[in-house]
Each structure stands twice: as structure tokens, then as C-alpha cells.
Amino acid sequence: MERRMFTRDISWLSFNYRVLMEAKDESLPLFERIKFLSIYSSNLEEFYRVRVSEHRQALMDKNLTSEQQESALCTLKHIDQEVKRQLKEFDSFFENDILKELARHRIYLYNDCNVESFHKDFISTFFKEEVFPFLEPMIILKNQVHNFLRDNRLYMAIKVVPKNGATVFKDNEPLYFVIKVPYSKVPRFVELPSHNGYYYLMFLEDIIEANLNNIFPGFNVEKAYTVRVSRDADFLIDFETTQNLVEEIRRHVRKRKIGVANRFVYDNEMPQDFLNYLCDSYGISNERCIAEGRHLHLEDLIKMPNPVGATLTERLPEPLRVKEFDNSGSIFKVIKKKDMLLQLPYQSFEYLLRFLNEAAFDPGVEEIKLTQYRVAENSAVINRLISASQNGKKVTVFVELKARFDEENNFDTSERMKKAGIRIIYSLPKLKVHAKMILVLRKTDSGNLDKCYACLSTGNFNEKTAKIYSDMVLLTNRNELINEMDSLFNMLENGVKQYDFKHLLVSQFNMVDEIKNLVDFEINQKKQGKKARIILKMNGLQDSELINLLYDASEAGVGIDLIVRGICCLVPNQPYSKNIKITRIVDSFLEHSRIWYFYAGGEEKVFMTSADWMKRNISRRIETAFPVWSKDAKDSIINALMIQLSDNVKACWIDENLHNIYKKSNSYNKPTRAQRMIYETLKQSE
Numbered sequence: 001m002e003r004r005m006f007t008r009d010i011s012w013l014s015f016n017y018r019v020l021m022e023a024k025d026e027s028l029p030l031f032e033r034i035k036f037l038s039i040y041s042s043n044l045e046e047f048y049r050v051r052v053s054e055h056r057q058a059l060m061d062k063n064l065t066s067e068q069q070e071s072a073l074c075t076l077k078h079i080d081q082e083v084k085r086q087l088k089e090f091d092s093f094f095e096n097d098i099l100k101e102l103a104r105h106r107i108y109l110y111n112d113c114n115v116e117s118f119h120k121d122f123i124s125t126f127f128k129e130e131v132f133p134f135l136e137p138m139i140i141l142k143n144q145v146h147n148f149l150r151d152n153r154l155y156m157a158i159k160v161v162p163k164n165g166a167t168v169f170k171d172n173e174p175l176y177f178v179i180k181v182p183y184s185k186v187p188r189f190v191e192l193p194s195h196n197g198y199y200y201l202m203f204l205e206d207i208i209e210a211n212l213n214n215i216f217p218g219f220n221v222e223k224a225y226t227v228r229v230s231r232d233a234d235f236l237i238d239f240e241t242t243q244n245l246v247e248e249i250r251r252h253v254r255k256r257k258i259g260v261a262n263r264f265v266y267d268n269e270m271p272q273d274f275l276n277y278l279c280d281s282y283g284i285s286n287e288r289c290i291a292e293g294r295h296l297h298l299e300d301l302i303k304m305p306n307p308v309g310a311t312l313t314e315r316l317p318e319p320l321r322v323k324e325f326d327n328s329g330s331i332f333k334v335i336k337k338k339d340m341l342l343q344l345p346y347q348s349f350e351y352l353l354r355f356l357n358e359a360a361f362d363p364g365v366e367e368i369k370l371t372q373y374r375v376a377e378n379s380a381v382i383n384r385l386i387s388a389s390q391n392g393k394k395v396t397v398f399v400e401l402k403a404r405f406d407e408e409n410n411f412d413t414s415e416r417m418k419k420a421g422i423r424i425i426y427s428l429p430k431l432k433v434h435a436k437m438i439l440v441l442r443k444t445d446s447g448n449l450d451k452c453y454a455c456l457s458t459g460n461f462n463e464k465t466a467k468i469y470s471d472m473v474l475l476t477n478r479n480e481l482i483n484e485m486d487s488l489f490n491m492l493e494n495g496v497k498q499y500d501f502k503h504l505l506v507s508q509f510n511m512v513d514e515i516k517n518l519v520d521f522e523i524n525q526k527k528q529g530k531k532a533r534i535i536l537k538m539n540g541l542q543d544s545e546l547i548n549l550l551y552d553a554s555e556a557g558v559g560i561d562l563i564v565r566g567i568c569c570l571v572p573n574q575p576y577s578k579n580i581k582i583t584r585i586v587d588s589f590l591e592h593s594r595i596w597y598f599y600a601g602g603e604e605k606v607f608m609t610s611a612d613w614m615k616r617n618i619s620r621r622i623e624t625a626f627p628v629w630s631k632d633a634k635d636s637i638i639n640a641l642m643i644q645l646s647d648n649v650k651a652c653w654i655d656e657n658l659h660n661i662y663k664k665s666n667s668y669n670k671p672t673r674a675q676r677m678i679y680e681t682l683k684q685s686e
Contacts, residue, residue, distance in 0.1 A: 003551055004571045006658060007075060008542050009051050013082045014658040015566045015584070016043050020090060021652075021660060022586050030101050031306050032314040032588075037094065038302035044083070045152065045299060048263045049233035052079065056232070056262050076287075083290065091268075091293035105308055109189075110202045112294065113210040119192050119200065126190065127211040134182035135208070137215060139175060140281045149282060151231035151259065154181040154297045156205055157270075157278055158212065160219035174222065176277060179215075181205050181226075188300040191307065199307040203295055225267040226296045227278065232259030264289045265296055316588060317679050319348035319467075323686055331355045332362070335453055335475045339630035342473040343640065344459070345589060346679045349466040352473060353380055355455060359440040360388035364451070367394040367441040369489045371433055375399075375413050376464040382413055386420040395422045398492050400433050425493055431508070433492065434617065435624040436460060436610045439485050452482045456626050458593040458608055469592040470675070472608055472637065474628065481626060492622070505625035507611060507618055512545075518598045518605065519549050523556040525601055532556075533599035535641050537563040539592060540612040541570055547613075554579040563644055564654070565591045567614070573656040582654040583663075585647055587675045595637060596625065606634045640678050647674035 022028070023036035058064055058072035095111065102109050115123060137158075149155060158177045181188075183204055190207060192200035205226055212221040264284045266275060268291035279286065306312055322342070324334050331354050334340060342351060359365050368388050375382060389395045399414045401407055414424045427433070436457035442450050455461075459471030476482075484504040491499060505511040519534065526532035534553065541547065541562065547570045554560055560580045562570070572582050585591050596607040609625035611617045628634045644651070649671050652660040664671070 001575060003548065003576055004574065005544060005547060005569045006571055007078070008567055008569055009047075009055075009075060010078055010082065011567045011569055011658060012047065012051070013079065013086070014654070014660065015568075016040055016047070017086055018584055018586050018652060018660045019043065020086065020093075022650075024093060024097075029314050030098075030105060030312045031304070033101075034098065034301050034304060037090070037098070038299050040090065041297075041301070042299040045230060046233075048230040049151070049259075052076070052230075053232035053259070053262050055079075056260070080287070080290075087290070087292050094298070095293065105312060106197060107199045107201065107307060109304075110200070110206055113206040115192075115202070115210065116195070118195055122193055123202070123207055123210055127207055127214070131182065131186055131204070131208060132211075132214070134185045135179055135215060137177045137179050139177055140278070142277070142281055149178070149227075149229045149261070150180070151229060151233070152297075153228065154183065154205065155179065155227050156181060156208060156224050157227050157266075157274070158216075158224045159222045159274060160216050161222060163218055163220055175219070176274075176281075177216075178227075179208065181208065183300070187303070187305075188297075189304045191305050194307075201305060205295070223274075225270040225274070226294070227264065227266045227270075228296050229261045229284075230263035230265070232262055262288060265292050266290075267294050267296070268292060269294065314588060317346075317676075319344075319350075320346055320679070320682055320686060322347055322351060325351050325354070331358050331475070332451075332453055332477075335477050336451070339478065339628075339633050340475040341628075341630070341633035341636055342475070343636070343678070343682060344466045344471045344473065345468060346470075346682050349463050351475075352455065352461065352466075353384060353463070355440075355453070355475060356381060356384035356388070356438070359453070360384055360391055360393065364442050365393055365440055366443055367396070367439075369396045369398075369437075369439040369441070369486075370461070371398045371400070371435055371437050372410065372413075372461065373400045373432075373434055373436070374460045374462055374465070375410060376462045377409060379413065380463050381461050382417060385417065385422060389417075389421045396425065396489070396493070397422055398425045398433055398489070399427075401427045402432050428492070428622070430620070432616075432621045434610050434621040435488075435506075437485055437488070437624065439482065439489060441486070451477070452479075452486075453477045454482050454485055456481070456485075456608065456624065458595070458610060468589055470589045472593045472595070474608055474626065474633065476630075478629070488622075488624070503627060505607070505609070507621060507623040511611065511623065511625060512618060515546065515596075516549060518596075518600070519553050519558075521600060522558045522598060523553050525599070526553075526557045530601065531599055532558040533597075534558060534560045535563070535595075535597035535645070536560070536613075537591075537593060537595040537641060537644070538612045539565050539594065540567040540614045540617075542567055542612075542614045543618050544569075544615075546618070550580060551576045561645055563591075563641070568654055571656055572654060583645060583647070584652045584654055584660060585644060585650050585674060586652075587650040587673070589675055595641060597638065597641060604634065604638065606637050608637070636682075639681065643672070643677050643681070644674040646672045649673040650675070 019036055019040045023033045055072040055076050059069055099109055099111060156179045159174050161174045181204055186204055188204050190202050190204060192202055209224045212224060261284055325331060328334050359368050385395050397417060399410050401410055418424050438455035440453040442452055454476050457471060457473040459469055480503045484501050487499050501510050505514050522532040522534055541564050550560060554577050557579060562582045564582055565584060568582055571577060572580050594609045598605045606628040607625045608628060611623035611625060617623050628637060648663040648669055650673055651663045655661055
């Protein structure tokens with residue numbers, strides 16, 4: 001039987017639909033549900049800017065075969081169908097459920113430009129004083145050079161007709177204009193005066209529409225509709241000919257703003273002749289047009305004011321303290337006694353900052369090495385590194401400039417570190433460095449490593465995302481790991497291409513071979529009639545070689561549980577995958593940690609890793625996976641995995657049709673919400 005795999009991007013749309021499902025969860029506070037609508041919209045925008053762009057590029061790539069181009073075209077058609085279905089559901093839910101739910105809580109969000117009489121004067125005054133100065137109507141004329149529709153901006157397209165007696169225009173023909181909605185200058189949601197105990201909000205574009213006659217005196221305004229363009233944000237760099245990688249990346253980032261339009265979104269009430277005029281004028285093909293509801297760019301929903309307060313929001317638990325660290329004046333002393341596991345955001349990120357702070361001021365520390373993939377703006381992590389450099393430590397930071405959409409921030413942060421004397425190593429030409437490592441080095445007189453400390457993580461060293469992403473961080477001073485981390489950093493610095501890693505698993509070196517060995521061991525155990533079990537937690541599963549490896553294990557009878565948040569190309573419930581179950585969890589925190597568990601004949605091997613099982617992670621990145629040897633840390637990780645597998649509140653099965661099937665729909669067990677239970681378990685262990 002031929003083995004199936006889901007198409008990557010259709011699988012991703014299944015994940016994003018799960019986000020929409022979370023917005024529909026009536027057990028959540030209202031503004032938490034609105035937050036998930038915002039996340040859904042933001043996810044979809046990035047999907048078009050990157051993934052859809054890649055498929056459209058394939059259609060124009062003369063180096064691809066006709067079969068490859070046909071595959072890209074087929075995928076685009078499938079994407080178009082599924083996105084239209086989801087957006088229709090999104091718009092209906094927003095208008096028929098969210099607006100009504102807001103009203104039930106005495107919050108009235110105007111859904112058009114028609115307002116109650118008691119608000120008309122306010123809207124008129126607000127428009128004249130706060131909005132009108134920032135408006136620049138631009139005429140659209142066919143066959144002429146006209147204004148450029150910027151990426152990821154909201155515009156109003158307006159059709160006007162000269163009033164009787166206006167002789168400047170021929171035959172009273174209609175004219176078309178666009179106006180960029182100035183939500184960088186004025187809030188997208190404007191709070192109006194409350195009335196009779198109700199709070200009132202209004203979209204900025206509706207305020208503009210209510211005052212269009214003030215913008216176009218001498219014209220009758222027929223109608224206005226919102227539109228937006230998503231532009232190609234993906235770019236390829238020819239590393240063979242590039243002389244200056246940094247400047248080449250910066251040049252491509254600047255060009256991203258004027259990339260090819262791959263999605264033109266418009267108000268579904270717009271007449272066809274109006275749409276045709278816009279498409280002809282801006283050179284947009286019909287297949288790139290997507291109709292949505294009246295209000296577009298709903299990523300901004302997360303900015304909607306909440307006049308009622310905390311009762312409509314979800315209160316997240318405060319990060320827990322770790323008694324071993326709090327009872328000691330030195331993070332290093334604690335780590336020297338035993339490996340320490342931090343589970344973020346359940347436990348405080350502050351301990352990682354203390355780790356760096358101690359490295360910065362400890363007179364015995366000579367050198368600090370760190371990888372940075374996505375760095376927070378005004379980063380506390382970077383501030384600690386700058387302090388270390390100013391205190392005479394040698395600090396080396398490997399900065400990945402190719403981290404999509406963070407290129408400019410990473411570059412600016414790098415320049416700041418350079419000025420503080422930190423050695424910056426930029427991207428490798430053909431590989432992204434995605435590993436998450438910090439190494440604090442002490443050296444003896446003989447030059448050997450001594451009393452060194454390391455931090456390995458499943459996520460970025462970013463104090464902002466650490467509040468909302470679930471990740472795990474291992475703090476250790478085990479020489480077996482430290483020696484190999486030091487070798488890996490030296491390879492990144494000096495371009496060495498060969499090294500025999502024995503404990504650290506590194507993509508491009510030993511990672512895939514070791515995964516095969518671990519899975520093959522489980523297969524052989526099962527064939528001998530012994531217990532075999534695999535649990536894999538990751539954000540994405542796509543690599544066909546590794547998926548086939550799991551199919552092999554399933555056919556051998558190995559029980560496999562996958563906890564996959566996003567893309568999952570493995571198809572469950574098939575003869576070759578009947579022993580594989582796929583769980584997807586979407587909840588308050590973004591599930592981000594990557595964990596591998598193998599029963600290993602009772603030894604129970606556990607690895608933490610930066611790597612998903614995506615083709616890009618395995619083939620085009622430097623990733624690390626590292627064994628967890630500490631019994632306490634290993635038990636805590638296994639317990640967290642078991643709790644997640646028992647979730648029947650926020651967990652879904654992924655079925656053979658890419659449907660998200662709530663576990664709670666067929667569960668008779670006590671409700672288990674994994675993220676809350678993990679927090680409570682850690683709290684009880686304090």
C-alpha cells in the first residue's frame with residue numbers, strides 16, 4: 001500500500017483552523033476569544049506573505065519541471081478553497097457571535113458608519129481634529145502611474161461622482177480614489193462617549209466613511225470599501241555570488257515592502273465592476289482576490305479596548321519561584337550540585353537572567369558564548385551580555401540574520417553589541433543556526449575547561465516570548481555536554497566541517513542517524529515481544545524520511561504518541577500508522593517545547609531539542625538535541641508529557657482528514673487542562 005502524507009500547507013491551514021476553534025470556545029473570557037481571532041488573522045497574513053509566495057514563485061520558475069509547477073498550482077487551488085471556507089466562517093462568527101457577546105457585556109462596537117444621534121457630533125469633531133490631518137486621497141487612473149499599495153496596510157477604495165454643475169470633469173464620469181487608513185497615527189478602535197451604561201467603540205475606517213463628504217466636496221460619494229494587499233515577503237539569496245551577506249540580507253528586507261502582490265483582500269460587498277477597475281489599475285489577477293467581511297486587517301482585534309476590565313480577560317498564573325535558586329546566592333553553585341530544569345512560562349525567566357548576570361560579574365569567568373535567533377527589543381538578555389563585555393569578559397554572540405521578519409531587529413541589536421565590544425558572528429551562508437545555547441567558560445592555567453556552565457533551551461532567549469511560549473531550559477555543568485558545545489561554537493566561528501559528537505546531537509552531523517538508531521531500537525524491542533514506546537513533542541512534522549521511519553515503527557507495533565502543535569504531514573488511522581496517535585493542543589500559552597522520549601528497554605531516554613522534524617530543520621539548519629540525564633529533570637519532563645497526553649479540555653486528535661477532533665467530545669474522564677495541571681504540579685513541588 002502506498003503511504004500517504006498530508007500536504008504541508010493544507011496541514012498548516014488545519015492548525016490555523018484550530019486557532020479559530022479556540023476563539024469559539026464559550027468557556028473562555030470574551031477578550032481571550034477575541035485574542036484568538038487576532039492570532040488567526042495574523043497567522044494567515046504571514047502564511048500568504050511566505051508560503052503562498054513560494055508557490056507563486058514556483059509557477060514562474062523556468063527551472064522547475066511541469067510536474068512541479070502543476071503541484072504548486074494544485075496546492076494554490078486547494079489553499080484558495082480552504083481559506084475561503086474558513087474566512088466565511090470567521091466573518092459569520094465575528095458578526096453573529098462576537099458582536100452580540102460584546103453587546104451582552106454592554107460594549108457596543110459599531111459595525112458600519114451609521115451611529116446613534118448622540119454620537120454624531122463627537123464623530124464629526126474627532127474626525128476633523130484627529131483624523132483628517134493624516135488623510136491623503138490619491139486618485140486612481142487607468143493606464144497611468146499611480147500610487148503604490150503598501151504591504152500589510154489598510155486602504156479605503158472610494159467611488160465618487162461629480163455633483164451637478166461641476167464642469168471640471170467630462171461627462172460626469174465616476175472617479176476612483178484610495179486613502180490609507182492612518183492607524184499608526186490614530187487608534188484602529190476609537191472609544192466613543194458612553195451612554196446609558198453602555199460603552200461604545202468604532203472602527204477608524206467607519207469614522208472616515210461617515211465623513212467622506214468632508215473629504216470630497218463637490219462630489220457625491222457612492223460608496224467606500226476597505227482593501228488590503230499581502231506582498232511576497234520570501235526571498236532567496238545566491239550564496240555562491242554574494243560577497244557581503246549582511247548587506248545582501250538588508251537589501252532583500254528593504255525590497256520586501258514592495259514585493260509582488262500575492263493576495264488582494266476586499267470587502268465582499270464591493271461590486272464586480274469596482275473590483276475589476278481596481279485590479280486592472282494595480283495589475284492584480286483575479287485568482288489573487290479574496291473576499292472577506294466589511295472589516296479587514298483583523299489582526300488589530302488584539303488592540304480593541306476593554307472598557308469593562310479584568311472580568312472579560314483571562315488571568316494567567318504568576319510564574320513560579322524555584323526554591324533551590326531562591327535559597328542560594330549563586331545560580332552557579334546550584335547548577336554545580338545538579339542539573340536544573342526550568343519550565344517556561346510556568347517558572348520564572350528571571351533565573352536565566354540571573355545566570356547571565358552572575359556570568360557577567362563573576363571574576364572567574366573568562367568567556368561567554370551565546371546563540372541568538374529572535375531577540376527581544378530592548379532585550380534584558382543583551383543588556384547582561386553588554387555588562388559582561390564591559391566587565392572585561394570575552395563575549396561572542398552568534399546572530400542569525402536570516403530569522404524571518406526579525407532580520408532588522410537582529411541587525412540593530414548586533415550593532416549595539418558591537419559597540420560594547422562584543423564579538424558578533426553573523427549567519428552561515430547556507431545554514432540557519434537555530435540551536436539555543438549559552439556557554440559560560442572558565443579555564444585553568446593549562447587551558448582546559450574548568451567549572452564551566454551551560455544553558456540549553458528548546459526556545460529563544462527572549463524574555464518577552466518567555467511569558468507566552470511554553471519552553472524548557474536545562475542548566476548544567478556536565479563536562480560531556482560542555483566540551484561538545486564548546487566544539488560546536490568553535491566550528492561556527494572557524495568553519496570546521498567535521499566533528500565526532502558523542503552526546504550532543506547536531507543536525508548536519510549525527511542527529512538523523514541517532515534518531516534512526518533510537519527508533520530502530522524500539523522496533524527491535526517490539527519484535528522481541530518487549531515493551532516499546534515513543535513520544536515526540538514538536539511544533540512541526542514534515543520530513544518524509546523521518547515520517548516513513550515512524551510508519552515503519554508503527555507497522556512493527558511500536559506505540560507512538562505525537563504531540564504536534566502546527567504542521568503535521570503524517571497521516572494517522574491508516575494500516576501503516578494504526579499505532580500512531582496525534583494530539584494537538586492550543587491554549588493560553590503557545591506550545592513550543594520540543595521533546596523526544598524513547599522507552600529504550602526501560603532506560604527511558606529523554607532529549608530536549610531546538611529541532612522540529614521539518615525538512616528545513618533537518619537539512620538547512622544547525623540544530624541541537626541534548627540528552628537529559630538528571631533523574632529529577634527527566635521525571636519532570638515525562639510527567640509533563642503524560643499530562644499533555646491526558647488533556648481532554650484543550651487537546652484535539654488530528655484525524656485522517658486533517659480534522660481537529662476535541663478529545664472532550666468522547667471523554668468520560670475528569671476534565672484535564674494540561675497547561676493548568678502542569679502549573680499546579682510544579683507549584684506543589686516547590
